[in-house]
Amino acid sequence: MTQPTTLAQMQTSAVAAPKPETPMSLLTGSGFDQLQRVAKALCASTLVPAQYRAFTEVKSYGKVTGHNPNPAGLPNCVVALNMAMRMGADPLMVMQNLYVIEGRPSWSSQFIIAAINSCGRFSPLRFELSEPGKDEVVKYKAVVWKNDKKTEEPREVTIQHRTCRAWVIEKETGDRLDGPTVSMQMAIDEGWLTKNGSKWQTMPEIMLRYRAASLFGRLYAPELLMGLQTQEEVHDFIDATPDGAGNYAVDLNDLRNKEPEPPAILDQDEALGDEPETAPLEADTKPAETATDQAEPATADADLPDDLAFE
Incomplete structure (x- = not known):
């Protein structure tokens, strides 16, 4: 190796080379x-x-x-x-x-819709919302606090039966991809409608679209969700618990009447x-x-x- 001989060469060699960024x-x-x-x-x-x-x-x-x-x-x-x-x-x-x-990371539904729209694989996400159907009065019991005691109150809510489905056009093939159909009947059967503080009672059209978008992303673009649920799904679903006999079960009453704070x-x-x-x-x-x-x-x-x- 040639040793530096001039002053300029010695000054240059004395300067430490920048470390590569880690x-x-x-x-x-x-x-x-x-x-x-x-x-x-x-x-x-x-x-x-x-x-x-x-x-x-x-x-x-x-x-x-x-x-x-x-x-x-x-x-x-x-x-x-x-x-x-x-x-x-x-x-x-x-x-x-x-x-x-509750210790679980989850995405907002807006993020899922934005991720699907910006990934470049599909056309912008669209929603197929049915016309309002017949009205139905759903009766249930809500758990509330009165005088520092937990009590149950009979309540009822009137809903209109509707369905919603998210769909896109896949750019590579030109095919239309339809997501699972979400309905108000599904919200009743799964207990989403009668949960304490449920937005399904006050904003059903928005909740139908949000749930349809999350199910579409879980089916056709799971890599965008990275295995995480949306925050709406985290609040709507509960884990199945072992019953001691090697089986797993979900208590729907616990889902509908989850104790409020x-x-x-x-x-x-x-x-x-x-x-x-x-x-x-x-x-x-x-x-x-x-x-x-x-x-x-x-x-x-x-x-x-x-x-x-x-x-």
């Missing part, structure tokens, strides 16, 4: 360090959803009074970054549309004041425990009416 990865030490650096920057931001932040806000009477550490914020950011890299998508877009509901206990001054606002973009629901430690109940669809997290 790609983010979960499988290498240097890549994981880089992934954590990006995750730390994101979890310190207030523009990401609350489940990704390094802190949680403590509110009283609708005002922020302090912050508590959120140990799951950084790991959640790491998982979201990994999913964004696998999908080739923007990390912030993934974080804004990925919800953690108990109301927050308010003192006299707070009862006369303004109600505290709900924390935006929270995925887990937790009741406030006392009036002095009044952390806001976090809801999956707070301030997000279009996401329809609760059916």
Whole structure:
């Protein structure tokens, strides 16, 4: 190797060559360090959803009074970054549309529709909605809280029977692809309609389209969903449980009459004041425990009416 002889050559050789940039990865030490650096920057931001932040806000009477550490914020950011890299998508877009509901990650239905429309394989997603059919009065029992006690109230809701099916044109073949048909009768039979806080009673046309889109994506483009359900499906479905005899079963009564969260206990001054606002973009629901430690109940669809997290 030729040794540098001139001053310029010696100065050039003394400058350290720039190190190649390490790609983010979960499988290498240097890549994981880089992934954590990006995750730390994101979890310190207030523009990401609350489940990704390094802190949680403590509110009283609708005002922020302090912050508590959120140990799951950084790991959640790491998982979201990994999913964004696998999908080739923007990390912030993934974080804004990925919800953690009872420990399960799930996509918003709008994200599924956008992913199908932008993947390049299909024409824009279209919905075939039938004309309203006959009216039907559905009677059920709702579980509510009264005087700090859980009670059942008889209720009824009038629905119009309709069906919806999502369809596209596959660009490669020119064929029309039809998704599974979703109906209001299906919502009744599966218990979606009579769940507490169900949006199927107030926004049936939107819920029909959302469910038809999620089923179409699960059937024809599962790689876009990466095996995850939509947040509507997470709230609508429950897992089958073993019955001790080697079989699995689903309790439909448990699905229809899932126990709601108990109301927050308010003192006299707070009862006369303004109600505290709900924390935006929270995925887990937790009741406030006392009036002095009044952390806001976090809801999956707070301030997000279009996401329809609760059916």
